[in-house]
Amino acid sequence: MLQNVEKCSRHLLVCEKSNFSHSKSRHRKHVETHHYNYQVSILIPECRALSSAIAAVSRTLGDYYLVKQLPLHEMLEPEFINKFVRKGKLILSVDKDTYEELGLEGQPSKYSHKTTVRYNVTVDLGDATFVPGEKRYNRVMWALKEKKPLTFDFLMTWHPTGGEDATLASYFMKYQCKVYQPTVSTRMLNDTDCPVLLSNELKGKLNESCSAQEFLDWLGAVFNNIDCNNQADSFLSTYCCPWPSTVLQKACLCTISGFIIPEGINLLLDQLRLYFEEPKLAQWITMTVHGFADSPVSWGESEHGYHKGGENLYNFVLFSNQDYWLHMAVGTHSGCPP
Structure with missing residues (x-):
């Protein structure tokens, strides 16, 4: 046995x-x-x-949307945050190598046991200081655009609160974006x-x-x-x-x-x-x-x-x-x- x-x-x-x-x-x-x-x-x-x-x-x-090969930094642009997020957090769960390449502050996964193999990185998109020109914003954008560009296929949905004239499909027109129900x-x-x-x-x-x-x-x-x-x-x-x-x-x-x-x-x-x-x-x-x-x-x-x-x-x-x-x-x- x-x-x-x-x-x-x-x-x-x-x-x-x-x-x-x-x-x-x-x-x-x-x-x-x-x-x-x-x-x-x-x-x-x-x-x-x-x-x-x-x-x-x-x-x-x-509806919900599948956006193919979207660079992660696109979701941190002020226009996207102001239209679709306002208050929210970006949470990344990454392996050790990716975490070290990004160079962003994070926390070890609670479930890594003796050796830490994953890290969680949290970015508060609604923070008043998370805007272009501020140190934290510039650091995160540099990490995701230049130091370690990350690109994924994203499944997205959005709940309008009224009065918005934008949609996720129109915002991501330059990417392959498909609408589902x-x-x-x-x-x-x-x-x-x-x-x-x-x-x-x-x-x-x-x-x-x-x-x-x-x-x-x-x-x-x-x-x-x-x-x-x-x-x-x-x-x-x-x-x-x-x-x-x-x-x-x-x-x-x-x-x-x-x-x-x-x-x-x-x-x-x-x-x-x-x-x-x-x-x-x-x-x-x-x-x-x-x-x-x-x-x-x-x-x-x-x-x-x-x-x-x-x-x-x-x-x-x-x-x-x-x-x-x-x-x-x-x-x-x-x-x-x-």
């Missing part, structure tokens, strides 16, 4: 419960600080079609075993309801179209729906893929909260948001270890009484969820 088999990767999962009407509910803060999202999945039990209101929001989440797909589920949930029992209740963690495991199986009625001797999978369970005669799974910003996700969340204003057979619905695996951060500026694993996601379970559960998960080499 191998003597040095690598241990299983560490994963972090945080679960909390609250009510949307509670004055100290943090649901908006969690959404707003998870910036880089590529997929949203909505599961609605006892439903055969997405409601017109939810479908309308899913179709208006905004999020794609929406739906899948119908029939006769699906489903865990029983009680909104006030996050940890589950013996013989009455399942825990938040058991539900998230089941949800992952549903999203990946895994059969939850497996036998103990199954070659492929022995996973079964947690007990106690019930059967969903029908359910609608909607998946939205693209570059989806927090403002759009909050619109979806608000619309889902209205779902129970009219009587429904369903007692809950879910919305799962997946972050990009290669993002340098997860929530806020928390370092994300995209070079090993890359998982970062959150999931809302919305109950008919406006209670909610929130799961937040990251993989190996990532900061704890807030």
